[in-house]
Amino acid sequence: MKLEIAEFPVKQIRLCQRFSYGNQLLEVDEPGLINLVLQDPRISDASIAVAMPGERTRITGIRDIVEPRHKVSGSGQVFPGILGPIEDVGDGRTHRLSGMTVIAAAEYEGTIRAGTTVQRSAILDMSGPGAEISRFSSDIHLVVSFRIVSGLAELDAHTAIQLAEYKIAHRLAQTTVGLSPEKIVTYELDKLEPDLPNVMLVQGCITDPQHVHSGVGYYGLSLRDSMATFLHPNELFDGAVTVDTTRSGRGYYPTTWDWQNHPLVLELYEAHGRTLNFGGVILQRIRFETYHGKEVGAQNAARLAHAMKADGVLVTWIGGGNAFVDVMFTIRACERKGIKTTLVTYENGGKEGKDSPVLFYVSEADAVVSTGSLDRPLALPAMDKVIGPYEEIKIFPFPGAAPVSAREPLSLEARDVMIGGADLWGRGTSKCVEY
Amino acid sequence: MTTIVHVVNQFFAGLGGEDKAGMPVGVIQGSAGAARGLQLQLGEEAKITSTVYYGDNYFHEHKEDALKAILEAVRSAQPQALVAGPAFNSGRYGVSCVEVCNAIANALGIPCVTAMHQENPGIGTYLDFANTRVYCLPTAETTAGMNDALKRMAKFAIRLAHDETVGAAQQEGYIPRGIRRLEQTDRPGAERAIEMLLKKIRNEPFESELPMEVWDEAPPAPPLAQVNQHRIALVTTSGVVPWGNPDRFKTYRNTHWRKYNIAELKELEPGKWETVHGGYNVAYMNQNPHFGVPLDALRSLESEGAIGPGKLYPAYYVIPGNQGSPAVMRRVGQEIAADLKKDNVEGVLFVAT
Amino acid sequence: MSKELEKAGLPVALVSAMFPVAMQVRANRIVKGVSIPHPCGDPSLPKDLDARLRREIVRTALKALEAEVTGPTVFSPGIP
Numbered sequence: 001m002k003l004e005i006a007e008f009p010v011k012q013i014r015l016c017q018r019f020s021y022g023n024q025l026l027e028v029d030e031p032g033l034i035n036l037v038l039q040d041p042r043i044s045d046a047s048i049a050v051a052m053p054g055e056r057t058r059i060t061g062i063r064d065i066v067e068p069r070h071k072v073s074g075s076g077q078v079f080p081g082i083l084g085p086i087e088d089v090g091d092g093r094t095h096r097l098s099g100m101t102v103i104a105a106a107e108y109e110g111t112i113r114a115g116t117t118v119q120r121s122a123i124l125d126m127s128g129p130g131a132e133i134s135r136f137s138s139d140i141h142l143v144v145s146f147r148i149v150s151g152l153a154e155l156d157a158h159t160a161i162q163l164a165e166y167k168i169a170h171r172l173a174q175t176t177v178g179l180s181p182e183k184i185v186t187y188e189l190d191k192l193e194p195d196l197p198n199v200m201l202v203q204g205c206i207t208d209p210q211h212v213h214s215g216v217g218y219y220g221l222s223l224r225d226s227m228a229t230f231l232h233p234n235e236l237f238d239g240a241v242t243v244d245t246t247r248s249g250r251g252y253y254p255t256t257w258d259w260q261n262h263p264l265v266l267e268l269y270e271a272h273g274r275t276l277n278f279g280g281v282i283l284q285r286i287r288f289e290t291y292h293g294k295e296v297g298a299q300n301a302a303r304l305a306h307a308m309k310a311d312g313v314l315v316t317w318i319g320g321g322n323a324f325v326d327v328m329f330t331i332r333a334c335e336r337k338g339i340k341t342t343l344v345t346y347e348n349g350g351k352e353g354k355d356s357p358v359l360f361y362v363s364e365a366d367a368v369v370s371t372g373s374l375d376r377p378l379a380l381p382a383m384d385k386v387i388g389p390y391e392e393i394k395i396f397p398f399p400g401a402a403p404v405s406a407r408e409p410l411s412l413e414a415r416d417v418m419i420g421g422a423d424l425w426g427r428g429t430s431k432c433v434e435y
Numbered sequence: 436m437t438t439i440v441h442v443v444n445q446f447f448a449g450l451g452g453e454d455k456a457g458m459p460v461g462v463i464q465g466s467a468g469a470a471r472g473l474q475l476q477l478g479e480e481a482k483i484t485s486t487v488y489y490g491d492n493y494f495h496e497h498k499e500d501a502l503k504a505i506l507e508a509v510r511s512a513q514p515q516a517l518v519a520g521p522a523f524n525s526g527r528y529g530v531s532c533v534e535v536c537n538a539i540a541n542a543l544g545i546p547c548v549t550a551m552h553q554e555n556p557g558i559g560t561y562l563d564f565a566n567t568r569v570y571c572l573p574t575a576e577t578t579a580g581m582n583d584a585l586k587r588m589a590k591f592a593i594r595l596a597h598d599e600t601v602g603a604a605q606q607e608g609y610i611p612r613g614i615r616r617l618e619q620t621d622r623p624g625a626e627r628a629i630e631m632l633l634k635k636i637r638n639e640p641f642e643s644e645l646p647m648e649v650w651d652e653a654p655p656a657p658p659l660a661q662v663n664q665h666r667i668a669l670v671t672t673s674g675v676v677p678w679g680n681p682d683r684f685k686t687y688r689n690t691h692w693r694k695y696n697i698a699e700l701k702e703l704e705p706g707k708w709e710t711v712h713g714g715y716n717v718a719y720m721n722q723n724p725h726f727g728v729p730l731d732a733l734r735s736l737e738s739e740g741a742i743g744p745g746k747l748y749p750a751y752y753v754i755p756g757n758q759g760s761p762a763v764m765r766r767v768g769q770e771i772a773a774d775l776k777k778d779n780v781e782g783v784l785f786v787a788t
Numbered sequence: 789m790s791k792e793l794e795k796a797g798l799p800v801a802l803v804s805a806m807f808p809v810a811m812q813v814r815a816n817r818i819v820k821g822v823s824i825p826h827p828c829g830d831p832s833l834p835k836d837l838d839a840r841l842r843r844e845i846v847r848t849a850l851k852a853l854e855a856e857v858t859g860p861t862v863f864s865p866g867i868p
Contacts, residue, residue: 197633208716289823291807291808311636312636341635359809361647368643426623431644658854658856659854660854662854667850715825720825723838726827729828729829732842732846736847767789772792772795772798782799785789787804
């Protein structure tokens with residue numbers, strides 16, 4: 001399976017009345033795009049704005065971030081099962097607009113008061129200390145803010161938001177059809193070097209099997225409590241794995257953009273043929289709610305890695321709390337089969353770093369890369385401009401919480417309130433060091 | 436002139452062995468006993484202005500008085516840094532060294548260095564305190580390692596006295612205190628991960644960035660002879676609270692606890708309770724709060740005599756447990772324990788999610 | 789947190805579905821809960837069976853409070 005990703009960098013976005021791309025300038029037909037969004041009767045209102053790095057701008061109500069991509073050849077189309085038909089993806093050629101994203105910002109209060117399925121949105125500062133810690137502050141963003149018809153339940157709201165953002169992202173990427181890219185990167189795993197070790201990525205994903213959208217979409221189908229499955233990494237580049245937009249972006253949840261640009265997948269591709277053979281990705285559901293489930297899920301993932309002849313696996317996860325127990329059991333199961341593991345994880349540990357960095361340990365987890373702690377307060381300054389549906393925001397989405405003005409200085413308890421503030425999969429250079 | 440105070444036990448002060456372990460705190464001007472060895476290592480760079488000593492037993496039997504006296508002695512000497520030990524594998528001495536350093540660093544702001552063997556019980560105390568101004572260096576098991584220990588302690592003490600920045604434990608050679616600081620490195624985590632995995636696969640040495648932790652034993656509290664003779668209370672981290680969340684619990688990282696009245700209740704009526712917690716799907720708990728606060732079962736067992744009549748404490752305690760920092764949870768546990776004991780509760784049913 | 793209660797001399801019967809975690813942090817009297825979101829009961833059972841299961845779990849917890857233990861010990865509620 002060979003995929004060519006053709007890159008078209010964007011350094012400027014102009015809102016006008018036509019779509020075009022040239023000389024790193026993207027022109028966007030603003031009324032056309034708004035009409036596209038309003039075609040869905042679940043959306044009552046929409047507006048578009050551009051946010052540039054370095055501006056004193058705060059974006060609120062962020063539900064998801066996606067990179068504009070479009071397949072010009074090969075099987076299927078991006079976001080199979082959602083935008084595209086349910087077909088194989090990951091080969092042929094895909095165009096991407098780099099250096100920019102589409103941010104879906106929406107006002108939606110949800111019907112659930114608390115728990116893991118309560119709706120949440122994130123904020124992003126384009127300058128200042130918030131920007132410093134976020135991987136998204138250096139891109140240009142086309143922010144689409146919409147208001148959802150009131151009374152919609154979580155699944156409808158999510159679908160409306162996701163379809164709108166993916167349609168927009170796709171339409172923007174289509175401006176590059178017929179043009180020459182700045183560069184083409186080819187991704188294929190077929191050539192194997194016999195002397196190099198076979199390394200796979202085990203990606204643990206927390207899911208809420210009882211919720212209308214479980215949190216992880218696979219070709220548009222919610223992954224609920226299934227056993228692990230194999231993914232060719234190219235499938236991720238073409239949007240085969242997606243998120244629940246009523247919950248993504250806050251804390252330890254990734255955005256669509258993160259799946260499209262998975263740092264461990266990109267790094268493993270870099271190393272493929274040089275220091276290792278990249279054997280592919282194992283998508284593993286975690287946070288089984290009984291000990292039995294956790295152990296079965298862990299051993300199943302290890303058996304799959306073993307069957308695929310992995311010599312070693314990088315293990316990472318989406319989740320918090322007891323989902324980490326699944327991760328540790330997985331590491332133990334792999335090591336017991338002779339598959340070497342290295343875990344990439346964020347830490348907690350409290351404000352001063354004196355508490356336990358993680359919840360649970362197994363002695364086999366002796367190789368761990370830390371991406372830093374989430375538990376550091378963040379003092380954000382006042383901003384001049386607010387883009388997004390919320391002029392006032394609730395920092396803590398709990399029953400009875402009082403909102404604060406989005407323009408004012410904000411005092412956040414932890415870094416993960418800022419979208420991109422949690423380094424989930426080792427994209428950044430933070431880590432915790434022991435003193 | 437850079438000045439240091441050296442704190443030692445009676446044996447290392449040259450004043451006697453086990454028979455003199457009951458000796459109270461005393462001060463010798465300049466260096467005495469093992470402190471002379473330290474002065475040799477310090478050379479011209481620093482001067483030990485006094486040696487403070489105490490009997491190992493005296494310290495543990497009169498801790499408050501001992502610390503007070505040592506504090507006074509150090510306060511009047513005003514050193515730039517303090518050295519305690521080395522204690523090697525002597526447990527009482529190791530623990531007292533750490534206690535002294537912790538007290539001095541907190542009360543006087545003076546940086547301290549001590550040293551002992553990795554398995555000295557003093558290390559446990561050192562980790563508990565996690566004091567950013569107290570450093571412990573590893574030593575050999577016995578005094579055969581004295582010269583080496585003093586040499587390293589001297590070097591470290593001089594750096595502390597000159598207010599130099601001390602780097603990470605692994606780099607500087609002191610025993611880590613479990614204080615993890617957020618820092619930037621020169622390479623992304625993904626790159627570091629592949630490098631670490633390849634080393635592991637090739638059986639080459641590597642350094643994990645997150646050490647595994649071992650929790651210490653807590654001896655079990657004695658059992659209740661016959662549970663229906665005792666007062667029992669329910670404590671839960673499930674986050675079940677009266678509808679409306681009157682005490683404003685957050686869905687994560689809470690720092691306060693509350694108790695809610697169940698005295699006249701035979702069960703939790705649907706609609707009067709809700710669940711505040713961000714770490715699990717609360718749909719079930721909302722439909723039936725008994726999954727976290729099993730009041731119906733408790734009342735049923737009370738009526739059949741398994742719980743003594745009137746022996747179920749008239750309130751249940753709750754703090755939503757999601758992402759609670761262990762330090763906060765420890766404090767909350769202590770506060771709830773005190774509250775329970777005040778009301779003569781003798782056993783606890785703890786429901787966790 | 790339950791360890792602090794125990795340190796104060798109160799025996800604690802900890803009902804938790806995640807007993808490996810409870811054992812690792814050295815809780816001493818651990819009662820196997822059904823599942824993380826519903827430790828004391830099972831919503832898939834008819835109401836009366838669920839109530840019976842809950843009584844059995846609580847009864848096991850009371851027995852745990854009466855038991856002499858030397859370290860982390862798991863008590864499994866019997867099927868009522």
